[in-house]
Amino acid sequence: MLPFKKGFGSLDMSKVRTPSSSNDMRQAKIGRLPALAAELIELKVDVIVAAPAGSAVAAKKVTSAVPFVFMAEPDPVAIGLVTSLARPGGNVTGLADAHADLIPKRLELLKQAMAASSRVGVLWNPANPSTAPQLKTAQAAARALGLAISPVDVKGPGRSDLDQAFAAIERARLGGLLVIADPTLGNHRYRIAELAIKRRLPTSGTHRGWVEGGLLMSYGSDFIDMFRHGATLVDKIFKGVRPADLPVEQPTKFEFVINLKTAKALGVAIPASLLARADQVLE
Known part of the structure; x- marks a missing residue:
């Protein structure tokens, strides 16, 4: 504030x-x-x-x-x-x-950083009323991009709730992860980045604060x-x-922000065309 x-x-x-x-x-x-x-x-x-x-x-x-x-x-x-x-x-x-208008763009950018997999997880908090419409938008936008969405809900505010969500992500064998931001997930953004990197999972968030926290990329409002x-x-x-x-x-x-340190940890080579579109690249 x-x-x-x-x-x-x-x-x-x-x-x-x-x-x-x-x-x-x-x-x-x-x-x-x-x-x-x-x-x-x-x-x-x-x-x-x-x-x-x-x-x-x-x-x-x-x-x-x-x-x-x-x-x-x-x-x-x-x-x-x-x-x-x-x-x-x-x-x-x-x-x-x-956010709803920007979700298709986030998915499009994330797809370019993913490997051959077309399965994208959407991490979201169903307790927050602002997140359900965004999940629906992601599901609709994914079809046009040739992606399949797997919603993964975080059932509570605790660290164990997040760990359970990532256990489900690992079982689903996803190729990327879109985070629908809210206060609960925002408080865990460093942990989310850590768990995603451990699983070699490219991630996309809603604004630069998520990239500063370790996610691979973000596209959103200033x-x-x-x-x-x-x-x-x-x-x-x-x-x-x-x-x-x-x-x-x-x-x-x-602004579109990319974290090259995270890309290196993931073993992901960010295409030159994608880097050229970034407003800022964190190294």
Whole structure:
């Protein structure tokens, strides 16, 4: 959230509050999100900022009066946050991360780094409502690319849950792994990278933070730019604009990042054509 706070510039940061139990968010305790949202309501805040993906649903469940701005929601219409992007309605607006639109691109790029196998695993957290629409998009996009999708769900937030998921991945003999990001998986991104490298499995994530954590590649929004811009929406609400009158905005800046250190550990030779398309190559 630091880029978001920086986005306020010279605005009065005394208006910004976080729940006393916000560590539950950092630890991805999704079941606690409604209680955290209720805590903010008790503080009588003027605006709620809901991030990361999945947290805005909790905010909507506890208030239809307090304005809130969501950040990085992949498909806010599909999960019922807003009526439409142009006319969100109610007390909600925000920034859509367009994960669903980007998934076909991620699969296409991942395919170029895979060996002969056409089987791709999709690691996802079914407890997060924002992830199911993305899984469906991946399944539809895979067919056009000649790929077969094998969903692998992570059944809880613990390390053992992740280990069980990778045991299933190993049994499935997959050729690559697409990670549908959420707070639970994000907290384990280094472990995910470690387990994937151990199994010689090329991986793709949603933004550069995953590549910095050890995944092979990512294609997605510039989160720093997105969160910084989110502050402008909050500022407009502070100044009296209704969320219903603020169209949901979508990212315009995307980046493709490759981790060559991971490629070397995997024994994968990244095609020169793919390297040429990368916005950044980590060595």
